[in-house]
Amino acid sequence: MKKSILYIAGVLFAGLCVVESCKKQDGGNNALTPIAFIIPDGFPQPVYTFENNQLTEQGFQLGKRLFYDGRLSKDGNFPCASCHQQFAAFATLDHPLSHGFDNQFTTRNAPGLFNVAWMKTLHWDGGINHIEVQPLAPIEAANEMAETIDNIITKLKADAGYRQMFKAAFGDEEINSQRMLKALAQFVAMIVSSDSKYDRVKKGQATFTIAEESGYKIFQAKCASCHTEPLFTDDSFRNTGLPVDDVLKDYGRMRITGDPADSLKFKVPSLRNIFATFPYGHDGRFYSVGAVIDHYRNSVISSATTDPLVANKIPITDYEKLDLLSFLQTLTDSTLINNTRFAIGE
Amino acid sequence: MKTVFLYCILSCGLLLFACQKELAGNAGTTQQYTVKITFQPVINSQALVLGETYHNSFGEDYSITALRFYAAHPSLKNNNTILAVTGETKYRLIDASLNNTLSFTVTTTDSIFNSFSFQIGVDSIDNVSGVQSGDLDPGKGMFWTWNSGYVMAKLEGTSSFSGMPGHEFTYHVGGFSGANNSIRSITLATQQVKLNSNRTTGIIVYADINRWFSGVHSLKISDNAFVHSPGELARQYADNYAVMFSIAEIAGE
Incomplete structure (x- = not known):
């Protein structure tokens, strides 16, 4: 009897080994911390469901750092947050048009960033069809952040802190545009306004x-x-x-x-x-x-x-x-x- | 007790192996045939030289600074039978300025074909599903940032017939849905080819730049020096470059 219990225990342990050995490598000891996207009472299902972009604390924190980092712009002065200010519900307060690179104006009023996960399209003209690709527009616009994706990736790769954060969020230190934009999407999609x-x-x-x-x-x-x-x-x-x-x-x-x-x-x-x-x-x-x-x-x-x-x-x-x-x-x-x-x- | 412990160690070890990626094929049971496809940009059957001056069928001079397009879903067919193809079968960004992007290999388990098909452009679904990677990385400069979607093909250069600054012309062809769809499927027929399992068979596909201007529609540089958005003009350029391809050579290597 005792022997058979041990035997069963052994089989169970072996089963555990299967599960463990088949897991994708996630960079070893730094396990991901999943976080939940909570749909407020009475809200419809969101458009963005984090498909192929697991929402985690590490991804969210990386996205937040990117959102506030001027290095995403050509001269370092225009992070996402320069036009999307939290005290203005992530719009630009008191500016009909926001300021961009080299004393230029944007051509439209910066919208508040909240409940973006429910939007089918983004921008005033709906030109952007997915939250993950939206940051490409202000980043590459000559009158906004005026930077290229490749330059940003080069700048981020040179920063040990970012290498660590990308590893924490995605399992290894590789920094690429897909990871950067997915992290930004995690941060922005989490900005939900439902407590007025x-x-x-x-x-x-x-x-x-x-x-x-x-x-x-x-x-x-x-x-x-x-x-x-x-x-x-x-x-x-x-x-x-x-x-x-x-x-x-x-x-x-x-x-x-x-x-x-x-x-x-x-x-x-x-x-x-x-x-x-x-x-x-x-x-x-x-x-x-x-x-x-x-x-x-x-x-x-x-x-x-x-x-x-x-x-x-x-x-x-x-x-x-x-x-x-x-x-x-x-x-x-x-x-x-x-x-x-x-x-x-x- | 000791046996149970041993059993555990043993089973863990075995199971680790069980999770390894499958090794390439079951050699001996099925023959594998390798086909190397090479896109060769040409003008009048001569290899394109960037910066060189050429003339289109309207007598307009031009020189090319960039030619890039997405080649997707390569497939081989024998009459109506599709040969199962593995390898780089989804997207390949062909860039005339980078030789290592012009060729790729696929493998198949059938040995006879008489046509080669592929698509120019990125599937609709990959235009609307968020940020992609690899050859679809938006950092490759083939993704419109103000009007989401891929540039399926682009041709850039200069011509004295262009009224744009620097006499430049830039044709960025995109659009993936409805009436604006610029995705094109291309099938190139050939006489029946028998593959040999002992050697790679090379297919050289010419891409004749002159056809951008006169493949199906007559599109003079003097009339249109640029297209930068989906629409009728983009579709016409797509129609034109869809007929720029021809099989120049199939040979064992």
């Missing part, structure tokens, strides 16, 4: 003031077709009747599709954190939320591609506008803005 007052009201943990409640009803009646809850965007492209800037001459989505029906269409931005991300619009032309509301009340230009939902302007009274502003303030996610997990220091 609005969210707490939805969970029954807070209550709207009378003005906020009234504003919410107005929002649902007049804004929610495009700024759909809970992400506060339907991720579509629409012409909201803005006149073309005669310097930028930006026709939006048409640049990508080549289809005149897409002329002047831009991605519907989320209204989450709207009070943290001013100014507004694809070129940042609106300096206040009130000015945006006034556009929809008074200034929409109706053309062949203007969205039917706004082509005849949106009737909003002054009284409704004030309540609407009260409600929109409940979309500020202070938890995200102050979360040290996404901050450079930690």
Whole structure:
């Protein structure tokens, strides 16, 4: 009896050996620490599911370091974080257009980076089809980070700290563009905004003031077709009747599709954190939320591609506008803005 | 007790071996035939020399500074039977300036074929699935950063007929979906070839640059000095270079 127990134990041990010996080598002693991507209550399934990019603490930390590292830009001055500031919900505060290499402006307003994992496409014109390849655009744009992938890889390889972090995240010290971009995707996709007052009201943990409640009803009646809850965007492209800037001459989505029906269409931005991300619009032309509301009340230009939902302007009274502003303030996610997990220091 | 311990050690050792990668084939049961495919950029059957001046069928002078394209899914067929091919079968970035990119080998277990097929371009799925590596590394300069997707083929050079700065022309052909699809499949027929298991058979495929301008559509440099986005013009260049290939030679090495 005793012998057979030992025998069984031996077989089990052998089985364990099989499992161990068949495991992919992960660089020995530094085991990966998986972390979970939590879908907030009421949110749909995300578009990005970390397929072929296992989400780990090591990958996230590497992505964070890259996000804040100026060496991803040509002169060292323009990390991702230069245009995506945490205190502005990862948009650029107080800049219609952000600053790039050699005293140049970007051509569009930097969007806040949060809930990116739910986006089917990225950029105002939807030109980017996957979160992992998005950083290539600002990195290589001459008026943004103005750097090449090869130069960045060379710089990172020369840094022992990075070699260690790549090894920790991917099993060995090899540094290549795929690993760098996957790590960045881990960091950026983890930036989720779901803890505003609005969210707490939805969970029954807070209550709207009378003005906020009234504003919410107005929002649902007049804004929610495009700024759909809970992400506060339907991720579509629409012409909201803005006149073309005669310097930028930006026709939006048409640049990508080549289809005149897409002329002047831009991605519907989320209204989450709207009070943290001013100014507004694809070129940042609106300096206040009130000015945006006034556009929809008074200034929409109706053309062949203007969205039917706004082509005849949106009737909003002054009284409704004030309540609407009260409600929109409940979309500020202070938890995200102050979360040290996404901050450079930690 | 001692036997159990020994058993454990022994079984662990055996199992470690069991997890090793399979060694190449079961020699003796199936014949392996090796085929080496070489893409040779040419102009009028003469090997392309970068920087040299040539003329297209419209009499326009030009010289080439870069030619690169993705060759994908090479396959051999005997009539309608596909020969099972292993080796570098997915993507190969052919770069006229790098000789070691022009050739690659595949192996097959069948010995007779009468056509060679491949694709120019990167499969749709690999344009939309995030960051790739190897020859698809975006650092290779064949990935559009502002409008996600691969440049399937590019031709760059200068011509006095180009109205662009420096009289340059740059044809970057891409687009992977719907009406903008620039992926092209190419089949090159040959007389029946019998492979020999004792030696590598080489297939030399010419890629005639002049066909970029006049393969199917007439595309003068003076009319179009650049294409940098998916669309009708890109498709026309893809149609043109899809017919630039021909088998120049099949020989044992």
